[in-house]
Every structure is written in structure tokens, then in C-alpha cells.
Amino acid sequence: MEEKDTYKTITSSTENILFKDKNSKFFGYAYPVLNEDQAKSHIEQLKKEHHAARHWCYAYKIGTENVLFRANDDGEPSNSAGMPIYNQILSFDVTNILIVVVRYFGGIKLGVSGLINAYKTTAQLTLEASNIIEKTINIDYLITFDYKNMNTVMRVIKEKKLNVINQVLELDCKITISVRKKEAETAFNIFNNLYEIEIKKL
Incomplete structure (x- = not known):
């Protein structure tokens, strides 16, 4: 099998993709990142912009050969937010990317399956709105x-x-x-x- 020498990533940031479920609002953001510091600074910036939000859940994947990744639920039930976001990164087969989903709680609990669906769908919509390119x-x-x-x-x-x-x-x-x-x-x-x-x- 020939060794793969291409990868997919996004060219620029994608912002403010909105998904709503039972009064909760989920805002999706995608950023091209090359290291953890860049990812952290985007997350900090979003926390300032959306200081009234309840959760800032995210996942990132960096690298092609030695992959670095992280998924963070930021206070949501375990594996209900970060991993569904990360799984969308995997399903779109992109790297050097950070996806953050900012949640404003609408007063009605969604339950774990509802949360998984909301974070997954927001990440998917954000990726669909992103300009994905192939690089060598x-x-x-x-x-x-x-x-x-x-x-x-x-x-x-x-x-x-x-x-x-x-x-x-x-x-x-x-x-x-x-x-x-x-x-x-x-x-x-x-x-x-x-x-x-x-x-x-x-």
C-alpha cells in the first residue's frame, strides 16, 4: 500500500454556526491550528466573547504523523460533548483543526443522548460550512x-x-x-x- 502523503485541513476559521435544541443554543466555531497554544488562545478568546455562556466544549487534532488530540467536555456529562465533536473531526478526516461549541443553556435539560446529538450536529454543521482543502x-x-x-x-x-x-x-x-x-x-x-x-x- 502506498504511503499517504496528503492530509485535509481547513483554510480559515468558520464562526457562529447556530444549532438550537429545546431553547439551548449551540454555537459552532472551527479554527485552523498548528499547536496547542493557538488552540488555547482561540478558546480563551471565545470565553471572553461568550462570557454569559454555560459551556465551552471543544476538541482539536494536530499533526499528520504524530497526532496530538484532545476532547474536553467542560462540565457537561462525561463524553457527551468533547468526544462527539472529536468524532466529527475524524469522520471528516481533517487535522490541524480546533472545533469549539459554545452552549447557552435554555432551561430544559437535554439528557446525555440529547447532548451528544447537539454537540455532534453542531460540529458537523460547522465542518460542512468550512472550506476544507487537501495539502501534501x-x-x-x-x-x-x-x-x-x-x-x-x-x-x-x-x-x-x-x-x-x-x-x-x-x-x-x-x-x-x-x-x-x-x-x-x-x-x-x-x-x-x-x-x-x-x-x-x-
């Missing part, structure tokens, strides 16, 4: 060489259509390239076999 999993390499070898390096970059993300071209040149995972080994070997040129994985 890339590996970054640093290529180091003397200025005199510039043409050799540039020729390979051009021929292989490699993506340059940073370059310092002085007497000692450094170029950082980002290569799609399944093409990474080939690119590495080309540079590794060139005289006076060093390549290392970042």
Missing part, C-alpha cells in the same frame, strides 16, 4: 554549499520543481526546500550525491 505532507531540507556551486544546485531545484522556502545566497549559501513526502528521498539523494554540497533534514 512535506519534508524540509537545508542545502548548504559554496557560492561557486550555485548553478548546480539551482539547476536541480528548477528541474525537479522544488519549493524553496528560504534562501541565503552569500559566500556560504543556504537554501531551505520543502519537498512532498513521497518525492523527498529522491530529492535528498540527488543533492547528497553532488560534490561539495551538503543536505540535511530539518
Whole structure:
């Protein structure tokens, strides 16, 4: 089986998707996140915006190979909020994403099955409203060489259509390239076999 080198994520935040059940209001939010700190700051911001709400339940999934995830019920019965949200993240097969569902209690209890349904549906509606795109999993390499070898390096970059993300071209040149995972080994070997040129994985 060929190793997967793509993943799905969202391009921008999706806000204020409303789901109502028995007077309770559930507001769904989705954010693209790359680490836990970004997730925490979005949650803090929502707590300020919705300071009168009762619960701020969320789930996030970060990473492609080493996945980091968390599901939080924020005071709702165990597994009635965070996991239903997280399961929608899994069912849409997206990563690098945070979904928060803010609940305003409407005075009528929904019961655990009602809560599970409400959080699941809000997360699903939020994801359906999000712009989901597919990206490639890339590996970054640093290529180091003397200025005199510039043409050799540039020729390979051009021929292989490699993506340059940073370059310092002085007497000692450094170029950082980002290569799609399944093409990474080939690119590495080309540079590794060139005289006076060093390549290392970042």
C-alpha cells in the first residue's frame, strides 16, 4: 500500500454556526491550528466573547504523523460533548483543526443522548460550512554549499520543481526546500550525491 502523503485541513476559521435544541443554543466555531497554544488562545478568546455562556466544549487534532488530540467536555456529562465533536473531526478526516461549541443553556435539560446529538450536529454543521482543502505532507531540507556551486544546485531545484522556502545566497549559501513526502528521498539523494554540497533534514 502506498504511503499517504496528503492530509485535509481547513483554510480559515468558520464562526457562529447556530444549532438550537429545546431553547439551548449551540454555537459552532472551527479554527485552523498548528499547536496547542493557538488552540488555547482561540478558546480563551471565545470565553471572553461568550462570557454569559454555560459551556465551552471543544476538541482539536494536530499533526499528520504524530497526532496530538484532545476532547474536553467542560462540565457537561462525561463524553457527551468533547468526544462527539472529536468524532466529527475524524469522520471528516481533517487535522490541524480546533472545533469549539459554545452552549447557552435554555432551561430544559437535554439528557446525555440529547447532548451528544447537539454537540455532534453542531460540529458537523460547522465542518460542512468550512472550506476544507487537501495539502501534501512535506519534508524540509537545508542545502548548504559554496557560492561557486550555485548553478548546480539551482539547476536541480528548477528541474525537479522544488519549493524553496528560504534562501541565503552569500559566500556560504543556504537554501531551505520543502519537498512532498513521497518525492523527498529522491530529492535528498540527488543533492547528497553532488560534490561539495551538503543536505540535511530539518
